[in-house]
Amino acid sequence: MRRYNIIELQQMRESEDHVEFKKGEHGNVSYNGGDKQKPKDRRKCILGYVTALCNEKGGRMVIGMHDDHPHKVVGTKQNENSLGELESNIYRDTGIRTDIYELYEDDLNKKGRVVVIEVPSRPVGKVYKFEDVPLMRVGEDLLPMDDKVLLSILQEQEPDFSEQFCDGATLDDLDADAISIMKEKYAKKQKNPSFKSLSDRQALSDLHLISGDKVTNAAVLLVGKETFINKKYPQAKVMLEYRNTEPQIHFDNRIQFGQPFFILIDKLWETINMRNGFIPVREDSYIFDIPFFNEDVIRELVNNAFAHRDYRKNSEIVVKQYPAKLEVINAGGFPNGVTLETLLTTPSTPRNRLLADVLSKTGVVERSGQGIDKIFLLTLSEGKPNPDYTKSDDFTVVAILLATVKDKAFAMYVQGIQDSLPDDKKLTVFEMMALCEIRDGNRRPTNKDIIKKLEQMGIIEKHGKTNAIYYILPRRYYELTGDMAAYSLATDWDINQVWAVILPFLLKNGKAKRADFAKIIGGHLSEKQLRRFLEIFKANGFLRTEGQNRNTIYLLGDSYTANNNLINKALAIGLKELKEKGEI
Secondary structure, three states: OOOOOHHHHHOOOOOOOOEEEEOOEOOEOOOOOOOOOOHHHHOOOHHHHHHHHHHOOOEEEEEOEOOOOOOOEOOOOOOOOOHHHHHHHHHHHHOOOOEEEEEEEEOOOOEEEEEEEEEOOOOOOOOOEEOOEEEEEEOOEEEEOOHHHHHHHHOOOOOOHHHOEOOOOOHHHEOHHHHHHHHHHHHHHHOOHHHHHOOHHHHHHHOOOEEOOEEEHHHHHHHEOHHHHHHHOHHHOEEEEEOOOOOOOOOOEEEEEOOOHHHHHHHHHHHHHOOOOEEEEEEOOEEEEEEOOOHHHHHHHHHHHHHHOOOOOOOOEEEEEOOOEEEEEEEOOOOOOOOOOOOOOOOOOOOOHHHHHHHHHOOOOOOOOOHHHHHHHHHHHOOOOOOEOOOOOOOEEEEEEEOOOOOHHHHHHHHHHHHHOOHHHOOOHHHHHHHHHHHOOOOOOOOHHHHHHHHHOOOOEEEOOHHHOEEEOOHHHHHHHOOHHHHHHHOOOOHHHHHHHHHHHHHHHOOEOHHHHHHHHHHHOOHHHHHHHHHHHHHOOOEEEEOOHHHOEEEEOHHHHHOHHHHHHHHHHHHHHHHHOOOO
């Protein structure tokens, strides 16, 4: 958002320039109107005006200037030394990302202080509310939005910026090298080599990037000359910032990329890759390197940002690279219908459909809605944490990737699976997420269809009986971790499984030593776990003993012979008590 000076503000008109001037009581304005009793009075506060200005497609609130034109500076002490806190509080309470700064009429002596709150436009089709009321400015009042205005906003559709014609653009403003790359990519993706031999005009026309002599915005962004792009759409740049440590604010290096996209994306990746590292993986037949930043993932992130961003916003795509983290920050929230919760399940509607269509036909991006799947699939398959989109909001999409490989064994295990499967049978992002879920301790995932498929493929193991069924990753995974004790622990039997083995043995042999039980149970329980279970059986009367220490003999107890139907209930009670004591 642009920052204005006091002279410019003094000449503004409240209605025409979408600005609200407030001299404030004693130079200040109430933050949320909490000291007022009536709702109409409480609205005339910072949160109320920010909400209304956002609903008006943006503007600014100026505190410390008179509302009569030309606006005289009266000064304010509003949030002295705490403008950052005010900005954070507004975002917390409204979800609106403002830009707040202070100006001085006498800058040298710091007199005549003015506070400006720059308010962005609401996203298409969305209204903001204060105290559950969508507000609009009407003269000097803040009133509930009338039904007609509210309905018109809710029915809005985002125009396709990319298919609109660029004013003043001609074919001479397009870059021949970028067009050549585009034709080559289209020919390869569509398996149509003859496309490369078409004239530039014909190729552009076939892709609907031009109509006669009219050139679309998509054509300018994809294949326009750098000088022309910078003149018409300077916000279309990608800024790459590198920082040696995450806490630091100032970047160590900053590079600007303003080329047409078909050239830009390769140069951007080459620059990112210069500081890329890798984690070597060596285990028997598994010999490969896991890069800190996967090329396909980074390209897909930037491709998505370029295709989905709001070009009406005057801010570039920003890529922040750290030694072990990368962030991509993009103007405009998620496309219509997409939320943080539905990121992987709702097909995206491109904000710039023509641009996205050309990128798809040339193989630069995945089919609509599948780019995010690829980002998650590749990241998780490398044993890395989930891509993080939680810092996104209605105005900005923020994607964060961590280079940390938290589970090399998982990466090796998945690599082996994917290498063994044909292209049309490889694991999907949802199957990969189910594997991660099981690995991370949820042994009873809810998606039964996916679990059944993974079990049939031998990718997970099923354990337990009836209502006690659970799933774990197979022995091969634990072999790769080098921790077979964890596998034994993961395959531990529950108390019903132990009894199901002990009972037939005693019925057949009449008696047993603990060593006999250990032999038939195998590695499913540790010695300590077996001893605890035997104590439960004995305490509940299902087993009795004769002899002591090494000569102890186990026999069926009176409770079992008297009423076998009570066994499951008694065992469950005993098991619960031991768990509460932390003994098993």
